[in-house]
Amino acid sequence: MNPPKSQGMVEIRWLKDIESDAVFATKSIRRGTRIAAEVPLIIVPPVPRDDELSTFCEEIYKAPEDNVAKIAELSLLPLIRERAKKDHCTNQEVWAFYKSKRWKDSQGNFLRGKKLHKAIMKTMDLCNIFRVNSVYLGPEGKYGSGLFSLYSRMNHSCVPNVHNSYNPTLKQLTIHAINDIKTGEQIFVDYIGNACRTRQQRAFHLYNTWGITCKCEACTQPQVNRLRCPAYECGASKEVNFSAIHNIPRVSTAAEALTIAEELVYLMKRQNLNSVELCRTLRECSKYALGKGDRNRALNYAREELKLEKSLIGTETDHLKKHLRGAKYWLESIISTPSIVRRH
Numbered sequence: 001m002n003p004p005k006s007q008g009m010v011e012i013r014w015l016k017d018i019e020s021d022a023v024f025a026t027k028s029i030r031r032g033t034r035i036a037a038e039v040p041l042i043i044v045p046p047v048p049r050d051d052e053l054s055t056f057c058e059e060i061y062k063a064p065e066d067n068v069a070k071i072a073e074l075s076l077l078p079l080i081r082e083r084a085k086k087d088h089c090t091n092q093e094v095w096a097f098y099k100s101k102r103w104k105d106s107q108g109n110f111l112r113g114k115k116l117h118k119a120i121m122k123t124m125d126l127c128n129i130f131r132v133n134s135v136y137l138g139p140e141g142k143y144g145s146g147l148f149s150l151y152s153r154m155n156h157s158c159v160p161n162v163h164n165s166y167n168p169t170l171k172q173l174t175i176h177a178i179n180d181i182k183t184g185e186q187i188f189v190d191y192i193g194n195a196c197r198t199r200q201q202r203a204f205h206l207y208n209t210w211g212i213t214c215k216c217e218a219c220t221q222p223q224v225n226r227l228r229c230p231a232y233e234c235g236a237s238k239e240v241n242f243s244a245i246h247n248i249p250r251v252s253t254a255a256e257a258l259t260i261a262e263e264l265v266y267l268m269k270r271q272n273l274n275s276v277e278l279c280r281t282l283r284e285c286s287k288y289a290l291g292k293g294d295r296n297r298a299l300n301y302a303r304e305e306l307k308l309e310k311s312l313i314g315t316e317t318d319h320l321k322k323h324l325r326g327a328k329y330w331l332e333s334i335i336s337t338p339s340i341v342r343r344h
């Protein structure tokens with residue numbers, strides 16, 4: 001157990017309940033505040049899943065010693081170490097990687113015998129640390145996966161109070177408060193990135209990937225959980241075949257679609273889910289309102305989306321310019337489209 005480590009507005013402390021580190025606010029933090037902007041300790045570029053481990057081995061071998069030492073300090077919980085012992089695929093891949101490359105030590109000698117064994121064991125631990133603590137950089141890992149010192153100490157909640165997002169313009173992972181946070185409150189992120197899934201779906205994903213049984217209010221309080229189900233059913237899920245599986249009637253008009261999207265906005269706001277999903281839904285509302293010919297409503301939703309986007313990711317959004325993806329460009333596109341003047 002280490003003494004608390006202060007990092008600006010937050011500190012890292014040992015949490016006895018879960019026998020690992022956690023991050024706490026050291027002062028009250030207003031919604032929209034940038035709590036941290038971290039540079040990665042390591043980035044693994046986007047590669048097909050089968051090549052991930054060998055790419056990680058390459059990157060860790062090239063990484064500065066200081067960064068490797070910081071990565072080795074990150075959590076490797078007993079559960080993961082136990083699982084890793086039985087994970088013959090990882091072990092064999094790391095062995096195969098070292099053998100095929102015939103790595104040299106700092107004196108230029110090929111690694112052999114005990115030295116080779118030690119290097120392999122260390123890399124296996126680092127691989128497992130990476131599995132538990134890494135985060136996708138950009139949507140679907142567009143910029144790869146990264147490890148970050150502070151982010152790695154943040155625990156999960158399906159009712160998160162911060163949003164993490166990799167900013168390719170800054171080349172940093174930013175953490176913003178999505179609600180007001182009181183001094184002493186624990187900082188929680190959403191590991192699964194889609195907190196509107198049903199409780200069963202979240203539980204499955206959280207346990208399988210991180211061995212977590214979540215005790216947040218959405219997982220333990222029936223009234224909060226009940227709010228999640230209709231939110232999920234009225235379209236929070238991006239999953240393919242969603243409507244087919246859940247028997248959701250297909251909407252045929254912009255007006256019907258707008259009603260569903262507005263319902264979803266209402267449900268997310270009631271749960272303080274000031275998330276990227278809410279941004280997306282506000283955009284849907286704006287599009288459907290436009291489709292329905294209600295330009296003012298479309299503008300209002302677009303403005304609301306822009307305000308929310310700024311509070312989640314900040315204003316350094318040059319990377320969104322290329323494909324005009326940001327809320328700013330959507331708002332500008334509505335403003336520059338002349339409204340239809342009706343002649344009587």
Ligand SMILES: C[S@@+](CC[C@H](N)C(=O)[O-])C[C@H]1O[C@@H](n2cnc3c(N)ncnc32)[C@H](O)[C@@H]1O
Nearest residue numbers: 018020021075132133152153154155156210212
């Ligand atoms: C990225 S680390 C988070 C920080 C971690 N507590 C540490 O000490 O570094 C992920 C691990 O933290 C633990 N964890 C995260 N959120 C949790 C939660 N809500 N309840 C229990 N354990 C959690 C799990 O063991 C998970 O595998």
